[in-house]
Amino acid sequence: MSDGGAALLTLARWLSPAFPVGGFAYSHGLEWTMAAGEVGDAATLRSWVSDVLAHGAGRCDAILLAHALRPDADLATLSDLARALAASAERARETEEQGAAFARAAGALTGLDIAPMPYPVAFGAAARGLGLPPETVVAHYLQAFAANLVAAAVRFVPLGQTEGQRVLAGLAPGILRLAREAAAASLEEIGTAAFRADLAAMHHETMSPRIFRT
Amino acid sequence: MLHPPEFVRPQRSHGAAAVDLATASGAARVERLAQSGCARAFLVAGAVPEVVFGNTAGGLTGGDALRYALALGPFAEAVATTQTAERAYRAAAGEARVTVSLSAGDGARIAWLPQETILFDGAALSRRTRVAISGAGRALLTETVVLGRAAMGETVRRLAFADRREVRLDGRLVWAEALRLGPDALARGAQPALLGSARAVATVALVGRGAEDAVGPVRQAIGEEGVEAAASGWDGRCVLRIVGQDALPVRRQVRRVLTALGAALPRVWQA
DSSP, rough: OOOOOHHHHOOOOOOOOSSTGGGOOOOOHHHHHHHHTSSSHHHHHHHHHHEEEEEEEEHHHHHHHHTTSSSTOOOHHHHOOOHHEEEEEEEEHHHHHHHHHHHHHHHHHHOOOOOOOEEEEEHHHHHHEEEEEEEHHHHHHHHHHHHHHHHHHHHHOOHHHHHHHHHHHHHHHHHHHHHHHHHHHGGOOOOOOOHHHHHHHHHHTTTSSSSSSO | OOOOGGGGOOOEEOOOOOOOEEEEETTEEEEEEEEEEEEEEEEEOSSSSSEEETTTOSSSTTTTTEEEEEOOTOOOOOEEESSSEEEEEESSSSEEEEEEEEEEEETTEEEEOOOOOOOOOEEEEEHHHHHHHEOOOEEEEEEEEEEEEGGTTTTOOEEEEEEEEEEETEEEEEEEEEEOOOHHHHHSOOOOOTTTOOOOOOOEESSSGGGGGHHHHHTOOOTTTTEEEEEEETEEEEEEEEEEEEEHHHHHHHHHHHTTOOOOOTTTTTO
């Protein structure tokens, strides 16, 4: 078990935008949603991100991550499930590319041999050694996911950096609730109601011009 | 909220129907047909044999259990469907459980094209659809879910719906879709990340080696009025998702895409 303070700092580094995962390149379909005018200010952004967290990929990834953190995790099976659940080509790319980049960087830094796996599974494989409570790891992971979406929106719609941070801060109670739930959830409880966010990810494939990879 | 009394069916019903199908010199042959309880299955012969499953209980409610299974021999082809739309009524207690298991031998092509599932206010339904294909085999699946009946002015607020579909190729999970629709998501209303203004949602998925190549024809077949649809193709999968305010245009869009995929539409589907 690592020292808790040092473990938290490691977690923060791994999830910082400076960690070479390249999260800034992926919008999870939000670019299309913004171009369609469905998200254009703080209120609509907060709703969209909150729904994707609680009812979409946020919830799915949170449960996958919580399972990957377990000492007896079957990482190959979890990876297959994560890949199978990808809602579209770009969603598959988003999780595979970030997972591979994370595994490379975290592996180089820790000396752990982490295979290229979908992002939440690769993250769990690396983070389980930190000895932090699963809900802590999941909450930070979800906040980083949300922060990345907010950062994408700040670049795209008229929304100041501080307004963006206010949106992110407002998502904290939901993130904590979801992290607690995910830490105790079975894989059977994975599921999505984010139908139109999944459609947005598909619409994004044929969108032109576009800035983000997803 | 008032519920007409005919929608409440207190006794629990159970049923299982299983069909094993082989293709001998081009003609489908039923090798095994087992039916129990409220489940039925029959074969409609044709160029592509059609296996029709039915639930004589006339809908699902809490505590019901229904199982459909189809096993297809190597290099065979079959379409499985349901005789009518499946209705999940208000559940007084417990949930209805539906399990669909389809397996296809080496190189076989199997299609699961059931009629829509209509969820009434207060429904509790947990459904699992498992499809196993192998080698160069392919699976084509569709599922349409409708929230209440617009013509009756129904609004669905209370719901416990968990619907998972899984396709395995040579034993390995390659595609999964898990829907989870409960009161929390419904209480969010017409949010653009969730249902928007939609009351009907559908997925069409083609899974198997090279399935991603179907995305071109599938995208060409999008454009039915009254729906929003988009498709994606990658790594042995081609998936189309549709949402619409009403079931009818969603159904039309599903048909149009299945036709573009060269699928035999089930003859029991009403025009």
